[in-house]
Amino acid sequence: GPGGPGGRGRTPRRRRRRVLLWTASVLAFLILGTSAAGYLYYRYLNGSIQTDALNLGDTKLGGSKPNAFGQTPLNILLIGSDARDDAANQALGGAKNTFNGPPLADVQMLLHLSADRSNMSVVSMPRDTLLMMPKCTEPGPNGKVHPASRGLVQTNESLSRGGPGCTVAAWTELTRIPIDHFMMIDFKGVVSMADAIGGVPVCVQQNVHSRTKEGKGSGLKLPKGENIIQGEQALQWLRTRYGFEDGTDLGRTHAQHMYMNAMAREFRKNAKLTNPVKLNSLAQAAISAMVVDTGLNKIDKLYDLSVELKKVPTGRITMTTMPWIYSPTDDARVEPKPGEAEDLFRMVREDIPLDGKGPAQPAAAASAPAASGSPAASAGPADPTAPAASADPAAPPAQIRVGVRNATGGKDGAEAKAKGRATEVAGLLAGKGFTRAAADNQAAGEDTTVIRYAKPDQAGDAAAVAAALGLPADSVEKSDSVSGITLFVGKDWRTGNAPTPPPPAPTKAPDSARPLNGDDDQACMEIQPGFTW
Structure with a gap:
């Protein structure tokens, strides 16, 4: 009966079985529900990615040359747009007469990831650089044609000649570096990304306030020494010209390099970024902040790219600025420095590390086993972000x-x-x-x-x-x-049966490029006289 020993034993067992069955059903429902939600969220993020054409120019280079082990370098143009075409961007500053005007590519950085993924080089082009603009034709059967310039034009105007694809075309024409992808971000995107990261340490040699008597400047105000900046303050740092070094765009570029290096170090050591909620916040901020080329139009492609970038230790990241001279026609603008600018471009084209450490031992990289299903096994030809080699056979x-x-x-x-x-x-x-x-x-x-x-x-x-x-x-x-x-x-x-061979390539970035190592956590911005408090 119910009161007997057998009854007492059977009832709890039946109850436990019911509880286990209910728990298993709930778990199965949760697993299925989570999978469905994950799939829907994946589709949502994919649908949120903003894309544009990669190269609007006439010249299309054949892609980066693989090394002896079949590994292919990767070149990505990072573009910062000053577009003030919506309320969020307009609220972050700028003269009202620039609102809803043509956007300018005020930040241009070429990121080069070496074929063996041992090092990374970044080359910035000052926004005041004068160069010849290529012809750019916008996509579509009736795409607007922006004719090639007849004279020198400031490089940041490339963005208004059809979009980021024209900025890529201008870089291609000048440097002959094959560019595989671009990523473009605007003011509000910088703020959201900086908030999601959670703060980046920067340093100033004196108290600084970027504000002139006429009210110009970013508004950045920091005390001497190290400061943790995020959100709008991070945007102010990246935009500061009045107050840093000589008050020109060249000092601003150096400050941007310090910020990016510090951000890379934070990514490596910041435990908060292992938090799924934090990562989700960062992913959403990145997707909503960026415009990318059509080759990066899926979450898995962006993830694969991030995996490749993560392989480089911060000590092998080198930030540089294109060597320049003041323009003979406009002393408020600059032009590529003859010889040394081309040396820097050639090092990128030939996959030579800018830090002077020479190539890593490729045999070690080649012998390392690749993970099954890896998007870029040993950074070799299977890399989905790398340009495919032509398989077109030659005729007699x-x-x-x-x-x-x-x-x-x-x-x-x-x-x-x-x-x-x-x-x-x-x-x-x-x-x-x-x-x-x-x-x-x-x-x-x-x-x-x-x-x-x-x-x-x-x-x-x-x-x-x-x-x-x-x-x-x-x-x-x-x-x-x-x-x-x-x-x-x-x-x-000009003569003979073969072109004059070029001189040996340099093995280290010229000093005029102001190379800054990613591990240099002692870098501190010099302050322009008159902007201290």
């Missing part, structure tokens, strides 16, 4: 039509062209079996010899021409400015 040389153009006067046209050079090089190609090579009389000017092609199915043929002439792989690029394969004989090939 005698079937390849090549136009040869005399561009020996250089880009600036300061030097007279070598007479008859296109005909001479066309004959050289004919002697190598390219019997359909012919001189082209159209005007052109290039500092280095380059081969351009119009359609993807011409990539292999263009590469074959380069190989026959002993030209490097990065001399081949896709371009809408040609109708077929065209060899531009540059200033480096």
